Amino acid sequence: MKEYDKIPAQAVVEVTASWGRTCLREIGRDLKEGTVLDGYYYPVSKAFDFNWKGEGAMLWIGDNGRLVSLGEGQEHKYMMLGRLLSDCKYFLCNPYERHLYFPSIARHCKEMRQYWLALNIKPEWLSYKQIGRLEHKMNRMKTKLDRQFKKDRRQ
Structure with missing residues (x-):
């Protein structure tokens, strides 16, 4: 549009x-x-x-x-984007991928981007760049925990 x-x-x-x-x-x-x-x-x-x-x-x-x-379906898209954002915030405090709505960080953020792009009026509380930053933070946290887990298993 x-x-x-x-x-x-x-x-x-x-x-x-x-x-x-x-x-x-x-x-x-x-x-x-x-x-x-x-x-x-x-x-x-x-x-x-x-x-x-x-x-x-x-x-x-x-x-x-x-x-x-x-218009049609816009309210649902806003609510879904809000839900996905709250999952990201929860993940940053409790990093476990099962806390996310979608099975992986990449898929979760991809869906967030698609919802964001589908909105007629973009939300003031979330920008497209912020979705990328969230994905980066979540991936960094997951990598850090994976390294810690491997280190603990070796000992």
Whole structure:
């Protein structure tokens, strides 16, 4: 999906900027905070396009709107990526590959990358580079433990 494409989404009206209320009045007096709207989200401009009483209208995410959901399957991808990240963090404290969702570090991180790339809007809490750094740390820790295990077996 290209960045300029629109994504089917839902947003809730939520005024956070001082001029947000003025924008809502221009759309319609009966559009109140807390109203959930169906429409399209444009990630580049952070605009949410929707129809209100037959007229085209727009909210600015972060100023007078907040995204609720992002198209088909996006919520599951975010949750799965969060689960895989928490497995990595647990592994760094307790390095045993069976703690990971997938059978190996390489496969686990490969799946994380695929979920990350499949997201329409990338999470602020995890970058693509961070996945690589996590994989590197996990592999270093596994190598260190394997060496220690071999050393202990020789003695």
